[in-house]
Amino acid sequence: MSKLSNKVALVTGGNSGIGLATAKLYKDEGAQVIITARSNETFEKAKKEYGNVFDVVQTDVSKVEDLDRLYAHIKSKYGKLDVIFANAGIAQTAPTAEVTPDFFDNQFNTNVKGVFFTVARALPILAKGSTVVLNASVVASKGFVGSSVYSATKAAVRNFARTWTAEIPVDQVRFNVLSPGPIETPIFGKMGMPDEHKAGMAAGLPIKRLGRPEEMARVALFLASDDSSYLAGAEIMADGGFGQV
Template sequence: MTGKFENKVVVVTGGTSGIGLATAKAFSSQGAFVFITGRRKEALDAAVREIGGRVTGVQADMSKLSDIDRLYDAVQQQHAQIDVIFANAGGGEMAVLGAITEEHFQKTFDTNVKGTLFTVQKALPLLRDGASIILTSSTTSISGTPAFSVYSATKAAVRNFARNWILDLKDRHIRVNAVSPGVTDTAGLNELFGNGESAENTKAYLASLIPAGRIGQPEEIAKAVLFLASDEASFVNGVELFVDGGQVQI
């Protein structure tokens, strides 16, 4: 069976769980050669088995430039060009103003901003003209969240990368867009809120704020990413596509 991304070369950073894993699976099911990254080898190996198809796992921390180089060395061993980059690796922890440490700030910006920047910049020699870049931002790019200011600032920065890079890359006809998920049922969400009854109550409360009446699923974000990467989005450039059940629109 052939798919929209048959024989396309796709890089998904942070592809071992949640949105990254769901998106890697979706690209693979559409016939792509998929490269995923993850920091932990055990999780990376498990993700490769789950994704199936023509997938390669590269152990890498995308906040480290040497690891980014290792990723693209692995791609070059098999392919001459990259068609799609989903710069998804990221994360964050809660810290209220007054309790923010330098370590918290540095870790969050290194992962979400530095990592995204150099994931894209170091790919430029391999990116084909007309390629598609999708960045993972967040609804927090425009919506305030208590104790989440550092993370929110990084995602606003990522969103603005898309605005600026479409100008830097216009002569190569490379599109750059940002996908901004809302509350999504991932392992990362559980890490924020913990497990048990308290976490479930928090999720229920968050769902009550969403017009769709529920939190999102990783597969729903993946569908948006594949749209932005596809020819169907050939005239979509520099946007922030909210996939949040309507939460930030009210």
């Protein structure tokens, strides 16, 4: 039997990168999958390319009213939710002295507030025995020049899994964390990272290459399925050894 048969799964930011790879794998494993895209442009593109595969809903996770509309739609159409992959996020870097309040707020609103309310607003429709996978990052546990704000957002996400596991009965919802290392996704382009920087980063990894979105999707499937039934509040660093040595 498929690992997510008869499950309803939500993948926020499921229109590209790790989110898209995970949405495809969840679908292949039997789930009905809802994906979100943030802007009009990304929503229309996702609707055109994947509207026959996924239920695509335009949602800015930093806006609680958007999340309320999303969950009203899910409740009306599916009646429940079994899996959340809270993946939507942004990554920006800047030296501490150059960080502006807008720079700070933009990342915290999406990466922390967005993840918090993605989960909090879903609680009334999460089925008993559901799973929530939070997408954090190896930067939550390591320090890098220019990443003070981004790293802090991911450290907050990592702690959400701990606090929610303590607060919400594990037989009701299991919370776990996927913390990727450097993965070859469109986020590099959005950060303006040149190819030579990526090559240098890959050379510095024990595994000597960047990760692939499909590799992260397999970990996200493990955490969403019964294969991880004894994991609660845990973190898997899928980072090619980056944060381990």
